[in-house]
Amino acid sequence: xxxxxxxxxxxxxxxxxxxxxxxxxxxxxxxxxxxxxxxxxxxxxxxxxxxxxxxxxxxxxxxxxxxxxxxxxxxxxxxxxxxxxxxxxxxxxxxxxxxxxxxxxxxxxxxxxxxxxxxxxxxxxxxxxxxxxxxxxxxxxxxxxxxxxxxxxxxxxxxxxxxxxxxxxxxxxxxxxxxxxxxxxxxxxxxxxxxxxxxxxxxxxxxxxxxxxxxxxxxxxxxxxxxxxxxxxxxxxxxxxxxxxxxxxxxxxxxxxxxxxxxxxxxxxxxxxxxxxxxxxxxxxxxxxxxxxxxxxxxxxxxxxxxxxxxxxxxxxxxxxxxxxxxxxxxxxxxxxxxxxxxxxxxxxxxxxxxxxxxxxxxxxxxxxxxxxxxxx
Ligand SMILES: *Cc1c(COP(=O)(O)O)cnc(C)c1O
Numbered sequence: 001x002x003x004x005x006x007x008x009x010x011x012x013x014x015x016x017x018x019x020x021x022x023x024x025x026x027x028x029x030x031x032x033x034x035x036x037x038x039x040x041x042x043x044x045x046x047x048x049x050x051x052x053x054x055x056x057x058x059x060x061x062x063x064x065x066x067x068x069x070x071x072x073x074x075x076x077x078x079x080x081x082x083x084x085x086x087x088x089x090x091x092x093x094x095x096x097x098x099x100x101x102x103x104x105x106x107x108x109x110x111x112x113x114x115x116x117x118x119x120x121x122x123x124x125x126x127x128x129x130x131x132x133x134x135x136x137x138x139x140x141x142x143x144x145x146x147x148x149x150x151x152x153x154x155x156x157x158x159x160x161x162x163x164x165x166x167x168x169x170x171x172x173x174x175x176x177x178x179x180x181x182x183x184x185x186x187x188x189x190x191x192x193x194x195x196x197x198x199x200x201x202x203x204x205x206x207x208x209x210x211x212x213x214x215x216x217x218x219x220x221x222x223x224x225x226x227x228x229x230x231x232x233x234x235x236x237x238x239x240x241x242x243x244x245x246x247x248x249x250x251x252x253x254x255x256x257x258x259x260x261x262x263x264x265x266x267x268x269x270x271x272x273x274x275x276x277x278x279x280x281x282x283x284x285x286x287x288x289x290x291x292x293x294x295x296x297x298x299x300x301x302x303x304x305x306x307x308x309x310x311x312x313x314x315x316x317x318x319x320x321x322x323x324x325x326x327x328x329x330x331x332x333x334x335x336x337x338x339x340x341x342x343x344x345x346x347x348x349x350x351x352x353x354x355x356x357x358x359x360x361x362x363x364x365x366x367x368x369x370x371x372x373x374x375x376x377x
Contacts, residue, residue, distance in 0.1 A: 036061075
């Protein structure tokens, strides 16, 4: 199908993404590599990132919801997929039909799955989730032994994995993370689990980077793999970088006199005659409205302020006395010349984390995948 031209886009640098995957792979040694691709692969595009990661050779893809896993299967991706989120009874048939591994953290749900599997004469692969301090999902450590034994007793369930999730691995405070790791390690040592091939996993990005003792058999780092986990990567991760940029083309230019209000509510008044350009992307695409009168963009290698409220489909930039033309490329996120607007800069300005910014971009703005490989072939 022909792509409809659009003057704003997200650019995903696949060469950089593969480089990030290689850096993580080197860091984790022989551990299996599960790439979480939930929330549209942190905004990078679920199916495309899933395909590239599968080709690269990640061992697992991780998703939060059944629907994300089904989308990956429908895209022809055959690597093991683990659904992290709690399952609901009406999802059981699809979980099994699409050959998904999924998480159980209650006997009640385990029994529902088992009964369904017995009815259709199929087995399914289960990961048991143990809560060691997140208080989200997962059986508490004190009931884990009983729960694991129960799962093992149900003949249609194949217990292939056991995992937990860190609550504080992203902060310098290591005490609680260590306690979680210790509690989890005790469970792994339960006598009846010895000699099994359980895939034991716990590490998110923070733990993959900082706690090599938490890698066990598999790690699940997403932010690290997408390259934006560190504001400044330490030397052992040098070369790691975000592969996500947002760009647009200037759609309009006008000279505005002194004392004129710009955009809805006239929240910005020009102090002198100036040049105002319009950029065709807005909060309807997921560009945060909270950047109104605060954010900036790059044009012709220079930084210019956003003036007035960001609209649903466009916003205005004050370029002062600089020459800027309709059609010029605008960088809203990423590098242009020597300048760069990073996810971290934007997140700090907005009082949030990079994840939320990435996830807010929707499908109205197209994603373009740049691949150095395709230029040379
Ligand atoms: C989202 C998620 C991850 C990835 O966490 P990052 O810190 O973004 O790497 C890992 N494990 C589970 C269970 C998750 O839900």
